[in-house]
Amino acid sequence: MARYARICEIEYELPAQVLDNQTLAQDFPEWDVEKIFQKTGINKRHIVAEGETASDLAFRACEKLFANSAISRDQIDCLIYCTQSPDYLLPATACILQHRLQLSQHCAAFDFNQGCSGFIYGLGLAKGFIESGQCKNVLLITAETYSRYINPKDKSVRTLFGDAAAATLIRASDEQAPCLDRFRYGSDGAGAQNLIVPMGAARQPLVAGQRPAEHEDESGNIRSDADLYMNGPAIFEFSMTRVPALFASLFDEQFSVEDSDLFVFHQANQFMLEALRRRLKLAPEKFITEFRHCGNTVSCSIPIALKEALGKGQVQPGKVITAVGFGVGYSWGGCVIRW
Structure with a gap:
């Protein structure tokens, strides 16, 4: 069996x-x-x-x-x-x-x-x-x-x-078919510097008792090399390029976009998610967004969105969900979840 x-x-x-x-x-x-x-x-x-x-x-x-x-x-x-x-x-x-x-x-x-x-x-x-x-x-x-x-x-x-x-x-x-299926993955370390905490590990260790100097960028944001840095425009460009290609790879003659009842992406922010939804021509009512109350929670964002959608009755037994994660690394992955 x-x-x-x-x-x-x-x-x-x-x-x-x-x-x-x-x-x-x-x-x-x-x-x-x-x-x-x-x-x-x-x-x-x-x-x-x-x-x-x-x-x-x-x-x-x-x-x-x-x-x-x-x-x-x-x-x-x-x-x-x-x-x-x-x-x-x-x-x-x-x-x-x-x-x-x-x-x-x-x-x-x-x-x-x-x-x-x-x-x-x-x-x-x-x-x-x-x-x-x-x-x-x-x-x-x-x-x-x-x-x-x-x-x-x-x-x-x-x-x-x-x-x-x-x-x-x-x-x-003992299901008759896979409930977790069609996994696709990708990575591109060339983008590692665009979302990074530069100091604190083996490559650039922090010296005990010394805090790296802070600096201000052209937008007025202040940080040091021991803080999180995000190159917003580069991350957006990556997402607009890699996510549509990943999304397309999940579908073929046996499984089409129309076969998916719901779509849940990494809950990055409203601007990025709406741009992706429009690019992929997905209906708003099928596109789960659940981050207003908690922000971008990184690897937790998809399970939180699924849990919230369950509570609202959007996710029910028999529903087919296409899930897509993307971001720091660069790294991306997608799969199909049959609930």
């Missing part, structure tokens, strides 16, 4: 601390509340408190999942943790979460460093583990705290990114 991987549950967690447009407008008087919303489509972002980490959010998202699903902790045989905000350089945060969540010691646990396409990559990994017979129940966790890397005087990124974690349960199922 065939065994296919299937998404069974999604839960997510946002930090309690809120950064709203009113606060940002006070910090950046040249941008009022309405201008910030028009540029981003975001009303507020959630930001971790002092001492709070991505794995703290991940833990709480998983606790929600266990509380709201029928699966027991000892049934999880693989924990996949997608983050660019690890607790430590080593060990892997996944191992720490395995212990903290009281999962079985027979549970595989590992991190992978991926950003905006991370959820798609994680689904592909989970599918591989399950459909090869290595695992039956995979807990895919995505968690990010980009706020730790953002200079508070850099409105180009501070207005966009929020912190979050999402926990997705993927289980083996």
Whole structure:
């Protein structure tokens, strides 16, 4: 009997601390509340408190999942943790979460460093583990705290990114056809410098007790080389080029755009998503957008959007969803989810 991987549950967690447009407008008087919303489509972002980490959010998202699903902790045989905000350089945060969540010691646990396409990559990994017979129940966790890397005087990124974690349960199922299908991936490291924290790792280590000098760009944003830098125009050009090509590769004579009931893309910002929707000629009612309340949450954005769409009744059993992630790396990935 065939065994296919299937998404069974999604839960997510946002930090309690809120950064709203009113606060940002006070910090950046040249941008009022309405201008910030028009540029981003975001009303507020959630930001971790002092001492709070991505794995703290991940833990709480998983606790929600266990509380709201029928699966027991000892049934999880693989924990996949997608983050660019690890607790430590080593060990892997996944191992720490395995212990903290009281999962079985027979549970595989590992991190992978991926950003905006991370959820798609994680689904592909989970599918591989399950459909090869290595695992039956995979807990895919995505968690990010980009706020730790953002200079508070850099409105180009501070207005966009929020912190979050999402926990997705993927289980083996005796379905008649794949529920996670048509995976496509791509990468182009030539664009690595366009979304990057230049200093802090092995290539450019930070010297203890020394903070790199801040500098101001032509738009008035202030940051240092230890802060997140985003080349907005380059990221937009990348997205307008790579995403349509990736999207087209998901379809053929056996599966057309019309066969997909819904489309969920990485929730980057309103301007980019609307440009992509128009470029791809997708109907607004089929195009999921759920980021006004949390901002761009990187690898968490697609599962958060799916969870919100589930709550609104947009995602129901039998629905076919085309999912696309893209961004930092450059990296991109897409797949089809049969709910």
